Amino acid sequence: MRHRSAVLLMLLVTLLWSSAGAVSRHLDSARGFEVTFWRSAFNALALTLLLPMLRGRDYWREALPRLRRSPAVLGSGLCWAVMYTAFMLALTMTGVANVLVTMALGPLLTALFARVFLRQRLAPRTWVAIWIASAGIAWMFASEMRAGAHAWLGMGVALAVPVAAASNWTLLQARAGDGATDLLPAVWLGAMLSALATLPLAWPFAASGHDLLLLAGLGVFQLAVPCLIVVRLTRVLPAAEVALLALMEVLLGVLWAWLIAGEAPSPAALLGGVMVLAALIGNELLGAWRRPAAPTSGEMSL
Template sequence: MTPHQKGVILTLAGVTVLSLDALLIRLISADHWTLLFWRGLLLSLSLAVFCRPKARLPRRLLLGSALCYAATTITFVLAVRLTSVANTLIILAAAPLVGALLSRLVLKEQITLRTWMALALCLAGLMLVMSGSREGNLTGDLAALLCAVCLGSKLVCDRAARPANMAPALVPAGLIIALVGFTQAPVLTVPATDAIWLGLLGLGVVPLAYALISQGPRYLPAAEVGLLLLLEMLLGPLWVWLILNEPPGREAVLGGLVVLTALLLPRLPRQRRAHSATSTSTPGA
């Protein structure tokens, strides 16, 4: 297995697990600040037990990754509570755009023409989704957009620290999230049903997903990791639709199709070349 293949498999596995995140947030009835307190605390505790750094991590990048992830989580929870899950996840399509721009400016990584075209399509899909926002959910859409900026920044921090494993940065990130939730939550107690969903979210889904996704930038450019994260946009609304009967709006569907096209675009030329090479090497072709 090549490093590139390993990065793709780890990232896709993380995204599949993460696609349950929005559904669990919707199933929890507690105040969003209470939810954030327990989510951050459980995340930090679970990763502190299972995720030990094998080498000394760059302090500035560790802090940057932790702060960016904390901001990503807070804005994501607010967005899911204030707008539709489909809108939230599709707007996160802006994350690879931020990641590509920052990696180009900060890390001097070259971005291929196909990737730039894909990022342009992502931006078009984002604008289409937000054009359908009504007054009531525009605040949630803006929170999702800020979440995309924070997520793109985290990917670049993790990429800059390669080949170090930045999953341990999620431990202080969880403590930051818990501290913010603690200062804002009206109460910290939750109903028994919520405790089950919170345990699954904070001890299973989130730490496992981000432990896997954090491996991606060790092997892949930040822009490609961001594009793979777009698969959550397809799976997340599907679970919410099936379980909670919340269908995506027309603009969300159209915008999602545009973003899906962007996700596939960078890979089509490579597949075509591979097919051509196979045909050429076949006897009698």
């Protein structure tokens, strides 16, 4: 896969990911842990059916024994579970912009993790892009924090998402060249762990048929499909670039919540979003202009 194709696919992934906030605002009666349970359960069901379609009908018979013996798959599965669970819980506790702004700390954390654990060097322009994006996020964060203690709690839960995401992208990158390790089951494992962990707290169920339809759509098209794509993309794109491109979810998610759910962001959120978008586009344009035909393996040429 060419780099440009991988970038376009990653932008499609962020488009699918960004739908969660707006869709969750149209639920009738499902709240809190029940929202997380149903989304994760539908995600696990979709992956149970999709993976054999992609890898052959005997996929699970061969994959499950390897799954139990692979620390990388278990670690990645735990990261996915934290991401799935914390994200939806945070959305039920605070505004969409608050959650997505907090998640946008992911690129900085991913770059730091890749530098510490993978010994990967980042191009100077990527560090500049990360710090500009982080400054925009900090501006948004300071404004949204005036909403009160409840916003603090929701954003505290949301903070688990970029930490788990940075850990996951770094782990996926470390295993990207290892053809013997199939990390696709980790996406399924994360969904199963998230559903099992939230099931006792979700009972008794209150979701309507309308809620179940929306949550099924989130489980399949907002989680299962894009998460399978992003695992494949980590074989082409460096971890820090995956995390930086994922910032588009922040802007799109706030936009959809504004246009579809009527949840308007503050002026500070809009200004911060412009800074994030400028950093993302600038990094990609400079990368396309300066990228050599064969990047050196020792440096992340983003």
